[in-house]
Amino acid sequence: MNLQQLRYVHEVARRGLNVSDAAEALFTSQPGVSKQIRQLETELGIEIFTRHGKRLVAVTEPGQAVLAIAERVLRDLDNLQQVGDEFANEAVGSLSIATTHTQARYVLPDVVRRFMQRYPQVKLELHQGNPRQVCEMVLEGSADIAIATEAIAEYDELVMLPCYQWNRCVVATPRHPILQAAPLTLEAIARYPLITYDDAFTGRGQINKAFLGRGLKPKVVLTAIDSDVIKKYVEMDLGIGILARMAYDPAEDRKLGMVDAAHLFESSTTRIGLRKRAWLRAYVYAFIEGFAPHLSRRMVETALVGGGTDPGL
Helix, strand or coil, rough: CCCHHHHHHHHHHCCCHHHHHHHHHHCCCCCHHHHHHHHHHHHCCCCCEEEEEEEECCCCHHHHHHHHCCCHHHHHHHHHHHHHHHHCCCCCCEEEECCCCCHHHHHHHHHHHHHHHHHEEEEEEECCCCCCHHHHHHHHCCCCCEECCHHHHHCCCCCEEEEEEEEEEEEECCCCCHEEEEECCHHCCCCCCEEEECCCCCCHHHHHHHHHCCCCCCCEEEEECCHHHHHHHHHCCCCCCEEHHHCCCCCCCCCCCCCCCCCCCCCCCCEEEEECCCCCHHHHHHHHHHCCCCHHHHHHHHCCCCCCCCCCC
């Protein structure tokens, strides 16, 4: 048994049992991958994959256990490499962040600017996706940190760290009657065509829950995955919009009026997601604390090894 074999079975599983894709990703040949997997199965005395002819079609029950161990071993190996990098080049490296459009556009710019000023030799990468996609990026190792409002809590393999709470506002063209509603109510909102986030994004669950709780069914005419698209269609007077409050900037959104709606909806919590037991470079802890000052390095380290309690907000 060797590390190469563990890498091969892990990559094949990660590539949906496509041996050709795994071989290409590993810069080797398909026969070589198949041979190493067979040798590992022979040594362990089990079949890791179920086959139909030469094609892999499923992971066996013992194979699932092997893959779980292989992932841990490879992750620990990666952690060892990072330990060496940490002490050899404390302020040099890369940091990959997976997040949603709203976070990348409205929350992260100042955090990123301060981080880049402090760590000019760290290459920073931002990957955007929906909440589940950003979690998967961290789990598969293509990102170090996930920042999202939804989905992180659904992944047992991730450590979940609450960062801040936020709520919503209603936007409309400046003379729209909804802006004069006093007080603003769900019943008033439900009278107009509504433009808001896709179901997978930015606290949409709280929006649905609030209307359902009042027995209302709003007329949602358009959904989108980012705030800028919602605002554009509201500007066209196709409906009123429900946005994350952070996504409205009076200086930039001069064609829109806004009224706060925090009293109508439960607040949402943006969280950071990290792989359990991950080894983080010092500058990663610095970025986390820059984003959420209450998350000290000691607190994050304790959470990564499964200790401590929810740090709260």
